[in-house]
């Protein structure tokens with residue numbers, strides 16, 4: 001029975017489409033979906049609806065990172081037989097968490113075995129999810145991955161600048177102090193400029209009054225004099241905090257503008273995707289890929305299987321795989337291949353791709369990234385420094401940020417702290433250190449942020465990760481950096497050739513270093529894949 005168009009409001013769009021698919025086939029279904037605007041390639045909050053049915057066709061998916069897992073999840077729902085080929089012994093790709101027993105081997109020969117206490121962990125890859133990343137949240141909801149707040153900014157954490165001159169050199173400054181002083185001092189200058197007519201060409205009298213009223217109402221300026229002075233935004237100094245009876249405490253005194261201007265850290269505003277409160281998977285970010293893996297059919301992921309050659313033919317693809325444990329080599333064949341191996345890695349795998357595709361893949365660049373975490377026996381940052389989550393920043397050589405744990409706040413035990421994270425420049429120098437040197441560097445920096453505590457409460461357990469020394473990642477992210485490179489290469493990569501298409505985080509110009517980029521990249525490519533299968 002064919003669905004009548006006048007009935008369309010009474011049945012769900014999905015049912016309607018299912019009926020079209022049954023009756024007229026996948027090309028008609030694809031056309032109908034386009035008409036109903038359901039095949040948005042740009043959808044960022046849920047996977048695309050697919051028009052084709054797999055009917056047992058085999059799709060080989062290279063890589064069990066988030067892109068590969070999402071590809072398998074969505075195509076399996078449509079009856080494609082998905083087999084994931086993964087070089088590592090676990091899924092998740094870069095979405096990794098280090099716990100006791102985790103082995104990290106680096107190109108260059110360094111080997112670490114994580115010995116954190118039971119229950120302790122460090123997210124060595126992704127560690128924060130902004131509310132804007134709906135694609136990640138979509139799967140966390142669908143698969144029941146519990147998310148908890150990740151405190152990205154704590155106003156009580158420190159800025160520490162030692163490469164400056166003046167009274168703030170080598171002095172820990174609370175972020176609230178510097179942030180508010182910067183804002184207040186600039187407000188005062190602005191108020192003066194409005195008052196002395198310097199902005200007369202920019203705004204009219206009415207708006208000048210409104211602006212002054214706004215400045216006076218922020219609480220940072222004296223209402224009458226419009227000068228910046230001690231205020232409640234900046235708060236009380238800890239040793240003069242208000243008490244009881246007649247003890248009203250004393251507001252802390254602002255720093256001089258000239259001194260503030262010397263400090264070159266903490267200047268950047270939080271971006272919309274790095275707000276003060278973000279989210280993390282409870283128990284470690286690897287819970288996201290593990291939840292995806294659980295819903296896939298057993299044995300649909302072949303672990304320890306390194307792809308060493310890809311032969312792409314007109315009617316099939318033959319993949320040569322080396323077992324990383326036994327060294328055994330075998331070939332497998334698939335009707336289609338979707339590769340989610342990072343572009344910089346696949347560019348180095350032998351293949352029979354055309355020169356255009358080879359050149360496009362080789363044009364992707366990789367960003368180095370380094371993380372190190374140390375375990376402490378006491379939460380001194382909370383108990384002594386009033387810092388709950390957030391991160392301290394410095395200009396110390398080789399240091400960028402020290403991020404405090406957001407889970408187990410107020411807990412009785414210690415915790416693992418991300419003592420240093422560097423992305424891009426500077427991370428290579430840190431990775432060039434031996435493992436003991438990396439730890440020593442972290443302790444030296446940490447002692448400046450938390451004198452007398454960092455070494456004292458470090459329990460000798462640490463883990464570091466150099467992503468550019470991971471042979472299956474070769475960096476924190478692999479993407480086409482410039483607009484020109486993207487315009488030139490992304491169309492080639494999206495097109496793929498013969499029976500192979502490419503996916504992964506590198507497909508996203510802005511989100512290449514985010515999980516949402518990996519997921520949205522996968523959605524984009526399964527949509528692309530669906531189109532091609534529909535066309536036959």
Ligand SMILES: Cc1cc2nc3c(=O)[nH]c(=O)nc-3n(C[C@H](O)[C@H](O)[C@H](O)COP(=O)(O)OP(=O)(O)OC[C@H]3O[C@@H](n4cnc5c(N)ncnc54)[C@H](O)[C@@H]3O)c2cc1C
Nearest residue numbers: 063065066067087093094126127128307505513514515518
């Ligand atoms: C340090 C760091 C911090 C990050 N922080 C965040 C964050 O806070 N929030 C966020 O959302 N994202 C973050 N990300 C980004 C996020 O982790 C990635 O974008 C995402 O995990 C990439 O997924 P993918 O599937 O595209 O690639 P991958 O996860 O790299 O998956 C590719 C898979 O291919 C496999 N592979 C490689 N070579 C072969 C081969 N020869 N044969 C077989 N398999 C192979 C790999 O082992 C891997 O499993 C961070 C990443 C890093 C490194």
